[in-house]
Amino acid sequence: MTARKSATAIRRNWERLDDSALLRLRFRDLDLRFSGSPVHRDALRVGDELVRRGIGLRPHFWFSTDWFSPDGVPGIAVPFFLAHPRLLRLERRMTGDAEGGNRRWRLRLLRHELGHAVDTAFALRRRRDWQRVFGRPGAPYSRDYTARPRSRNHVLHLEHWYAQSHPTEDFAETFAVWLGPRARWRAEYAGWPALAKLEFVDTLMGEIAGRAPSRRDRSVISPIADNSRTLGEHYRRRAGIAVGNASRYDSRLLRMFTPRQSAHALSAERWLREIKPRLMQSLLRRTGVHPYLAHQVLRAIRQRARALDLTLSGPKGETEAHVARLHERAIAELLRRNEESFRL
Secondary structure, eight states: OOHHHHHHHHHHTGGGSOHHHHTTSBGGGGOOOSTTSTTHHHHHHHHHHHHHTTOOOOOOEEEESSOBOOTTOOOEEEEGGGGOHHHHHHHHHHHSOOTTOSHHHHHHHHHHHHHHHHHHHTTGGGSHHHHHHHOOTTSOOOTTOEEOTTOOSSOOOSSTTGGGSOHHHHHHHHHHHHTSOHHHHHHHTTTSTHHHHHHHHHHHHHHHTTOOOSOOOOOOOSOGGGOOSBHHHHHHHHHHHOOOOOGGGHHHHHHHSEEOOOTTSOBHHHHHHHTHHHHHHHHHHHHOOOHHHHHHHHHHHHHHHHHTTEEOOSOHHHHHHHHHHHHHHHHHHHHHHTOEESOO
């Protein structure tokens, strides 16, 4: 077999490669197709949700390195690792998580990006009433926006109180919640100022129902098919730009867990995932906070345990009690500050 034929065979069977070999491949060599991929069915589902609401947009989808909906293009880029279970496993091993790695999370992200696509397709952010409700769309983005967990001015949808990050994100998050059953969001947000935003979106979508979009650009931006970077280069770059300031609980975590000394030791992160349902139930009962806030704290501490590569060493029952108290304290401190700098 010639070297060229051998390379072609490897590319066609990349799902069988080990991680080190897979990381040497270029994105474009993966030959990913959105149609028929695991995420394709979910994209069709959110498209059907638009149809049932009478919105005349049929967004297009493609694979890129991240989730986004480009300015000026009413379409949605989906991260490459959702194209195949093998890539999803690699993403989790390299980063510890996979954004949209389960169906519920994936649908939330798709509905959020769909909000951006609808905004673009119908030029909604240019409307004066949109700007009165959500704010100035040209406001600068900030990676380290300050969120206020006690605020009821925004819906709770994606992680880290994302609706508070920017006016266009506030709209996309509100749209994503609006796309769900009307009775549910009216009941869930009764008494919240955020309900007025949902009612505004409800009225706005009624106005554009049945209308043709003013923008129909079918371009694809930064597609995987044109990306000559290797997967290894991608992950090294991701690691280089990662931002983390979640170290305030390190000393407490190090008292509960042990830095890894054996490859066979149970990781603290994995164990925290296993006890998550009990922890969540206990936190909601003892603190009375909204489940969204409890989830943010659970996730942040779990991610920090992974970053420190901690393992379980003491008795599980005793450690779980200490962990529960740590989470309660973290919630109390967060509410006392009434803010977080994007990551806990």
